[in-house]
Amino acid sequence: MRVTIADVARLAGVSKATVSRVLNGRPDVERATQARIEEIMAETGYVPSSRAVDLARGRTRTVGVLAPTLRTPWMPELLQGVADVVEPSGYGLLLHSAAGGGPALERFAASVRGHAVDGVLAVDPGAALDHLRDLHQQGLPVVVVDTGGKRAPLPSVGADYTDGGRRAAELLLAAGRLRLAMITGPAEDPAGAACAGGFADLLTGTGAVLRASHVTEADGTEQGGFDAVQRLLRARLFFDGLFVHGDPMAAGALRALQEAGRQVPGEVAVVGFGDVPPAAYTVPPLTTVRVPWEEMGAAAARALIDRLHGKHADDDPEIFETSLVSRGSTPPVGRIPGQRNRRVARSTELPAF
Amino acid sequence: MRVTIADVARLAGVSKATVSRVLNGRPDVERATQARIEEIMAETGYVPSSRAVDLARGRTRTVGVLAPTLRTPWMPELLQGVADVVEPSGYGLLLHSAAGGGPALERFAASVRGHAVDGVLAVDPGAALDHLRDLHQQGLPVVVVDTGGKRAPLPSVGADYTDGGRRAAELLLAAGRLRLAMITGPAEDPAGAACAGGFADLLTGTGAVLRASHVTEADGTEQGGFDAVQRLLRARLFFDGLFVHGDPMAAGALRALQEAGRQVPGEVAVVGFGDVPPAAYTVPPLTTVRVPWEEMGAAAARALIDRLHGKHADDDPEIFETSLVSRGSTPPVGRIPGQRNRRVARSTELPAF
DNA sequence: AGCGGTCTTGACATCGCTGCCTCGCGGCCG
DNA sequence: CGGCCGCGAGGCAGCGATGTCAAGACCGCT
Structure with missing residues (x-):
């Protein structure tokens, strides 16, 4: 470290304390003195040592x-x-x-x-x-x-997260999907539980069904989502709406559905969760529950x-609050009916990249 | 800050200097003294103040x-x-x-x-x-x-990056694609220039052609890539191989091709650049030039x-060096012919998520 | 016993800045 | 005209470590 507060003080013919006062914008310094000190600081290119400031002040900012x-x-x-x-x-x-x-x-x-x-x-x-x-x-x-x-x-x-699950359910209901399936993340993820809870919760009393057989767990990865959908399909389970707790898994799910020849969103509507950047790059672009990270x-x-x-x-x-980002993996729905009467934004916006 | 080196020194009946020696593992301290000091440090839960250390040592680690x-x-x-x-x-x-x-x-x-x-x-x-x-x-x-x-x-x-462009070209050639197109990023991006240079460079002397008309610029976003492909298609330009300098744009390109009913990789093989996470989530998964970020x-x-x-x-x-990550957007190619005789890894691996 | 050398250890100066206390000085009030 | 007040500025003691230097203890050797 080159020029210190002591140097500035000496050059300005004042004490270190006064320089310190100027440095910290304290008011009790004569204007002329202050100007002189500031000039010296500029000339010498003085910058206070953050190490010393930290020690003296007792904090590190x-x-x-x-x-x-x-x-x-x-x-x-x-x-x-x-x-x-x-x-x-x-x-x-x-x-x-x-x-x-x-x-x-x-x-x-x-x-x-x-x-x-x-x-x-x-x-x-x-x-x-x-x-x-x-x-x-x-x-x-x-x-x-x-x-x-x-x-x-x-x-x-x-x-x-619970409400996020509800939003996903609302959207699938609004799209008229009644035979639902769900892919959850690793069981130890509490967000998954909350989210699944909200999803199932909103379904009760509607005509839609989510059977236990139609709920499968995956590891959170794209491949995991792919495998999960293959499991569902191989079990010959029918579903026209799929909620996937995690966008990466949802991307895998889309891939599996496409490989199996299922139309998305025509035959199966898919809703993801998280709205992370990859969600916008799937084909079709993924409808998902946006979390405002x-x-x-x-x-x-x-x-x-x-x-x-x-x-x-x-x-x-x-x-x-979460919100719904409606892209191509669900059919267009103008407005979600139901007691909460929410509006669903149809967005073509991409997350900033 | 509670307990300081002075406290430890006092409790141990030694000077601060000795405590400092122990702290820094210097060898010139008697074993017994060292043990006593370490015990005190443990008892009191002493942790040296990094602020003070930084000032005294003149660096911040x-x-x-x-x-x-x-x-x-x-x-x-x-x-x-x-x-x-x-x-x-x-x-x-x-x-x-x-x-x-x-x-x-x-x-x-x-x-x-x-x-x-x-x-x-x-x-x-x-x-x-x-x-x-x-x-x-x-x-x-x-x-x-x-x-x-x-x-x-x-x-x-x-x-x-130049070599990255070459690799992309090699792969498209190996796949037998001769009528090529390219989407570049913003002109001011020097990586794009290097990359495009390498791409074009490797093409010379082969049967493949990349006409200036088939090179279009986009803004780096998914939407930009989508629009760029639409421009090419609307201009009724034919191409069976497409190199996109940037994975997000490549994702958009895939979407546009799919919407236009073009089979990927059957009719058009697509190679991206960057290997960022979203690349693995497109359908089909994007073949891309991997940069080892x-x-x-x-x-x-x-x-x-x-x-x-x-x-x-x-x-x-x-x-x-860059490398090629071959996924689904290009046809499988076992081995790339040519003087450099490189092997192309066929990878189903996903980037860590 | 005297001497040089190694091993331990303490005293003290430093690092660069902040904060408290003090002091000189000019103005105002009574 | 003296005392009080307040402003501007200086002095100095920290903040909590490091590092240098020198001193004392102890050793082997001459």
Whole structure:
């Protein structure tokens, strides 16, 4: 580091304290003095050492972001939402990917305990949740983004997965599909359960049926979705509407249906879940339940920063609504009937790419 | 911060210096003393303040990553590659998204000049390149990942886009396609030029033709690719092989071909470029030129960290080879003839999701 | 006993900035 | 005309580590 506050002070003929006052825009400095100091700073190209500032102030103006992996399809959207809020607020964004499991988490813990960050934003913390709870109880600002639908015992942001399932059901009903099938993700995914619950829930009392035989589980991958549909078809099960909890699996499902010669959406209407970028690239483009990943990230970031600024908002989870993005894998439906009387946007819009 | 090195020293009845020695695993401490100090540290749950360490040591063990946006489809792969190297090396990863343009870049510059990071890894820096060059000349370790094919005047990592274009051409030739068409990305993208050059290059002397009329430009989006194919078809141009520089556009192209009733790969074989996740979800799955994003990120990170450790590797750009991922949008071809005699892997593998 | 060398350890200066307390000084009020 | 007030600015003590230097203990050897 070259020029320090002491240099500036000496050149300006003032004390370090005064330079510091100018630096922090404090009002108790004479205009002339301030101008002179600012001039010197400009001339010398002085930039305060963030290391020293951090130590002296006792904070780092940095938030830690803990993400299990960056490869989840919605993660970039979410992260962008976080970055768009965190950076303009003057905070840095220290990314920890916990993909490595144990060692990665230990590094994260060390970073946090060493006060390298002022707060933590955790996405889908999973096993790290207990640790985060401890940190939170010790007074560290923590916000979690819950993509799993389970409520963390912490300030959190999530989406209404149950309602997402309902929306999918509504759309299929509106399209007149009565013999439904569903592909769920891995059983341990609580979002899947919530979502499936909402789906089944809305069906009761309608003419539509979703038999247990028509519900199959897959691993979340495109291939998994492909295999799942093949299982259904080989079992000679009939269905004219298919709800797939996860867009990648839905893409696989479309491929399997097409290979089997089934028309989509003519013979089978397909609704996915998540609205991740690949959803727009299937043929036909996938109708899906949109989860507002970016907004969720932004909201979590805002909540975290509010806490850092001492605004202690309530700890209630902030739940986002899902919405339906109607593309080509379901027949056009102008309006969804039913008590909730929702409108379905017909969108040709692509997610930003 | 609760317990400090001074507390530990007092409790152990030694000086701070000795505690520091233990902390840093220096050998010149008596075993008994060391054991006692370690015990105290464990009891008190002492963790050194990274803020203080950073100031005292004059570095932050953090690298800055500058990315134009996180939404580029290959960015997550690349970032994961970076994270997988940076984190185990004991460095933090400070993410700057320059999406915001001016202000975001200024924040980045401030962070760097304030020595908040020990080095910088920039992805596609674009306009920030000059700034990075200055930083590099001032001695800051900088590595850039060049996804554009142009060579930065800096240590960099890139891919051989020209060769990527050649591979696409080889595959189409091997499939017996002689009347070719091409959709390029935005003209200002230098990777596109390199790639198109390689493609055209390999065609010369073969029976295949790529007329200027059959080359059209699109904006890189799925819709852009869709429109581009429609333009070609409306112009009643015949082609049995199509090279699309960018997987999202290729997805759009597939959709347009399908809507026009053209069989893929029967009537038209389609090769994309990039191998981003959506490529695996099209119907049929897209054959594409794979760019090893993750490896490139990892290599850049390694290069940066080597520099941080003083290993001054040569500044030559590190260029990665592309490869062909053959999926369903081209007919199966066992082996590519020709002087280079390459083998084409037939892959059903999906990118990690 | 005296000397040089190794091993441990402590004292103290530093890193660069912030924050608290103090002080000089000119103006205002009584 | 003296005291009080408030502004502008300086001094100095942290923040919590690192790192250098020197000192004391202990060793083997001459």
